[in-house]
Structures are given as structure tokens and as C-alpha cells.
Amino acid sequence: MKKYYLRTLVIFVSVFLLMLIVLNLNFIKILADVLVSNNQVLQALVNIIAIISGIGGIIIGVASFRISSLEAVKEYFSQGDTAEMKERRKYIYDKVKNGEKIGPDDLNASVVCSYFHFWGLMVKKRYLPIWIFESASGTQVLKLYRDLEEHIKEKRKENPFYAEYFEWLAKKIEKKYGEKWGKF
Secondary structure, three states: OHHHHHHHHHHHHHHHHHHHHHHHHHHHHHHHHHHOOOHHHHHHHHHHHHHHHHHHHHHHHHHHHHHHHHHHHHHHHHHHOOHHHHHHHHHHHHHHHOOOOOOOOOHHHHHHHHHHHHHHHHHHOOOOOHHHHHOHHHHHHHHHHHHHHHHHHHHOOOOOOOOHHHHHHHHHHHHHHHHHHOOO
């Protein structure tokens, strides 16, 4: 619910700044006409206001990007913490622990691969920041990728791009945080 309030606040501030700029432009034009008939003064004032409005737009844009990144982080964690995803991960961990093979038609493995493929793509396209994988989430991605590597190789016989961004994400996490964690 808070994200809607934050969006509304950003929109309200943007509209308010835009209204101030428009009102200031009119006021400055009238003032310049009354005080001086020189167009250079008016042009200088308009340029200054344009610069200020540009800076305001950049600030609002950065704030909007930050808000959307934080929403993506929240979405990543909320989807990963559903009972269904927990059960699917547990299924994979149990299969590996018991020495059972995860076949190419295993639905749980496919759903987990699809889930991390999507979030790997989001990281690559910079919609989701990589820093969220610095915690236990990153070690979980690496463990699941290692556990599902054979499944992925089998599926790639049919589709060479299967779980491509899951693999990319695992390698990126290992490269960025692997030394910090050591072997786990």
C-alpha cells in the first residue's frame, strides 16, 4: 500500500514543480516587459528556469527508478517465499540429498529454473539490483543451479536457451560474491 502513496507523492511533486515553473515563466515575462524591454534579460531568466526544471526532472526520474528497483526487490522476495516455491525447492534439495536424478520432465525443476531464469534476466536488464544476492539468497541460487545443472543440460538438447539467465545469474553471483563465501 505504501508504494501507491509514494508514487502519488512523486506525481504530486512533479505536477507542483511544473505549475511553479509555468507560473514563474509568466511572472518573469510580465516583470521583464514592465521593467525592461530588453529580450536578453528575459532570455537569461527563461534559461535559468529551464535549467532548474531540468534538474528537478532528473531528481524525480532518479527517485522513480529507485522506487521501481525497490519494488522489484520486494517482488523477488515475496514470490520466492511462497509456500509453493519453498515446497519446490525442498523437493529438489531432497532429491539431490537422496541421490535421485532430476529428469528433464520434472515439473518442480522446470518451475525453479523458470523462476531464476526470469530474475536473472531482470538483473541483466538492471531492473533488479545484484546486491540482493549478497545474502543467503545468493548461496541458494548457486546451490540450486549446481543441483539442476544436469536437468538444464538435458533440457538444452531441445531448447539451447533453456534457463540461460539462470546460468548467467549463478555465474554472476559466484564471480561477485564467491570469494566472500568460500565453499558452502
